[in-house]
Amino acid sequence: MTRPAPARQRAFTPRAIEIISVGRRLLETDGPDALTMRRLAAELGIQAPSIYKHLPGKDALELALLEDALTEIGQDLHEAVRHSTVHRVIPAILAAYRAYSLAHPNLYRLATGSRLPRAAMTPGLEEWAGEPFFLATCDPNLAQALWSFAHGMVILELDQRYPDGSDLRRTWDAGADAFASACRQ
Amino acid sequence: MTRPAPARQRAFTPRAIEIISVGRRLLETDGPDALTMRRLAAELGIQAPSIYKHLPGKDALELALLEDALTEIGQDLHEAVRHSTVHRVIPAILAAYRAYSLAHPNLYRLATGSRLPRAAMTPGLEEWAGEPFFLATCDPNLAQALWSFAHGMVILELDQRYPDGSDLRRTWDAGADAFASACRQ
DNA sequence: TTGACCAAGCTAACGCCGTTAGCTACCGTC
DNA sequence: GACGGTAGCTAACGGCGTTAGCTTGGTCAA
Numbered sequence: 548m549t550r551p552a553p554a555r556q557r558a559f560t561p562r563a564i565e566i567i568s569v570g571r572r573l574l575e576t577d578g579p580d581a582l583t584m585r586r587l588a589a590e591l592g593i594q595a596p597s598i599y600k601h602l603p604g605k606d607a608l609e610l611a612l613l614e615d616a617l618t619e620i621g622q623d624l625h626e627a628v629r630h631s632t633v634h635r636v637i638p639a640i641l642a643a644y645r646a647y648s649l650a651h652p653n654l655y656r657l658a659t660g661s662r663l664p665r666a667a668m669t670p671g672l673e674e675w676a677g678e679p680f681f682l683a684t685c686d687p688n689l690a691q692a693l694w695s696f697a698h699g700m701v702i703l704e705l706d707q708r709y710p711d712g713s714d715l716r717r718t719w720d721a722g723a724d725a726f727a728s729a730c731r732q
Numbered sequence: 733m734t735r736p737a738p739a740r741q742r743a744f745t746p747r748a749i750e751i752i753s754v755g756r757r758l759l760e761t762d763g764p765d766a767l768t769m770r771r772l773a774a775e776l777g778i779q780a781p782s783i784y785k786h787l788p789g790k791d792a793l794e795l796a797l798l799e800d801a802l803t804e805i806g807q808d809l810h811e812a813v814r815h816s817t818v819h820r821v822i823p824a825i826l827a828a829y830r831a832y833s834l835a836h837p838n839l840y841r842l843a844t845g846s847r848l849p850r851a852a853m854t855p856g857l858e859e860w861a862g863e864p865f866f867l868a869t870c871d872p873n874l875a876q877a878l879w880s881f882a883h884g885m886v887i888l889e890l891d892q893r894y895p896d897g898s899d900l901r902r903t904w905d906a907g908a909d910a911f912a913s914a915c916r917q
Numbered sequence: 918t919t920g921a922c923c924a925a926g927c928t929a930a931c932g933c934c935g936t937t938a939g940c941t942a943c944c945g946t947c
Numbered sequence: 948g949a950c951g952g953t954a955g956c957t958a959a960c961g962g963c964g965t966t967a968g969c970t971t972g973g974t975c976a977a
Contacts, residue, residue: 562925584964593926596965600925605964660845662891674895691894692881692907699884700877706847709876710859721914722877729910747954769935778955781936785954790935 549625549682552618553671559611563601566591567611574612574653582608609657610667616651616658621676623647628679636683637730638723641697645719648701656705659698685730693726734810734867737803738856744796748786751776752796759797759838767793794842795852801836801843806861808832813864821868822915823908826882830904833886841890844883870915878911 559567569590574582584605588595602608623643631639648655663673680690680697700719703709709718744752754775759767769790773780787793808828816824833840848858865875865882885904888894894903 583962585962594928595963596928596967597926599965659893660891663893686906688899688902688906689910691898691900691903692885692910695884695888695903695907696877696881697884698888699880699882702887703880703883706845708844708848713876714873715876717873718876718880721871721873722880725874725877725910725914728914729906768933770933779957780934781938781957782955784936 549629549679550675552621552675553669555614556669560601566598566601567608567615570608571612571615571654574657575651578653579656606664610664612654613658613663614669614672616654617672617676619651620644620647620655620658621672621678624676624679628682634727637693637727638720640679640683641693641719641723644697645701645704648705652705655701659702684726689726689729696722696726734814734864735860737806737860738854740799741854745786751783751786752793752800755793756797756800756839759842760836763838764841791849795849797839798843798848799854799857801839802857802861804836805829805832805840805843806857806863809861809864813867819912822878822912823905825864825868826878826904826908829882830886830889833890837890840886844887869911874911874914881907881911 566587570582570587573587573590584595584598587608588598591598623646624640627639627643628636665673677694680694681687684690684693700715700722704715709715751772755767755772758772758775769780769783772793773783776783808831809825812824812828813821850858862879865879866872869875869878885900885907889900894900
């Protein structure tokens with residue numbers, strides 16, 4: 548049922564890959580405001596305009612990071628489906644979803660915080676990454692609802708929107724139970 | 733059970749109110765990128781630095797808009813609770829939540845898209861706006877889960893993250909059913 | 918060996934952004 | 948009539964993404 552991620556559309560040069568990975572480190576450690584062309588260039592020991600010899604612009608960099616994130620999330624979710632029993636699959640993919648996003652908050656935000664540049668994206672990647680939600684539920688609409696719940700939980704947790712002292716583990720469990728029992732009719 | 737919104741902390745001068753309302757129009761009609769101090773000033777027929785005679789900075793403007801949004805959402809949600817029967821209250825507040833966010837997408841995004849500046853906010857406003865979710869559910873954790881579901885649905889819909897042709901009404905219904913039946917045990 | 922070409926760096930600059938400093942005109946009050 | 952505050956102004960700073968155009972070094976064919 549689960550399958551490998553679709554391959555990237557266009558290959559990057561080694562230097563472009565290096566730039567993207569430095570950009571990722573910058574984003575992950577110092578946050579989205581730190582991901583500027585000038586700071587990225589400084590990190591690489593070059594000047595900002597030189598980056599444009601390797602990447603067409605900041606959008607391309609962000610797209611590459613977005614696709615990395617989508618691929619990694621998809622991998623974790625597919626793995627969670629593969630390694631869980633049928634009646635624990637919903638808690639399993641929710642746990643995997645939360646674990647990835649908390650481990651890579653800035654990357655997660657980049658990947659989910661705006662409209663997708665679908666025209667420029669690797670075809671099928673988006674569907675593949677979301678597939679585990681459909682594998683874990685009995686119904687496509689419930690799958691979308693479950694994904695929405697997971698994303699809402701994660702993004703509100705990352706933004707610290709829950710009141711202090713909230714027991715989020717119990718909130719995740721409450722949601723998981725609601726969706727699991729909806730699946731059992 | 734439902735109660736009026738807590739009053740704003742500090743009053744604005746008439747000119748500040750005018751600036752904020754022009755800012756809101758700018759944001760709502762032209763999107764977040766249009767909400768710049770220079771464009772706002774141009775809209776007002778003045779120069780950007782003059783805005784600082786009335787507001788301490790862009791953050792204050794965004795805070796004011798955020799509080800407006802929170803107040804309006806809270807009003808709609810409290811009203812939905814008030815005008816619904818006990819076994820239809822979950823669909824009712826979900827419908828109100830979705831209706832507000834689709835009617836004011838850019839304002840909704842501003843209000844929910846980042847960490848809250850709690851220190852500067854009207855005390856109690858945040859709790860008051862979220863209260864209907866607790867009134868609509870049997871359990872605080874389920875309330876948070878329901879809110880997360882609603883926010884996830886809305887933000888993914890606004891960002892057009894669902895596949896084309898998705899029947900979102902059925903997805904909302906699937907989620908509402910799951911939470912409603914979880915509430916009935 | 919030399920000339921052509923190209924990859925990959927550079928500087929200077931453009932038009933945005935939020936914001937600050939400092940000036941000025943007006944207007945009400947003692 | 949002088950004083951002080953209100954509300955505007957211009958000039959400027961440092962940052963942003965990006966473009967134009969120059970230079971340097973290496974490869975490769977004639």
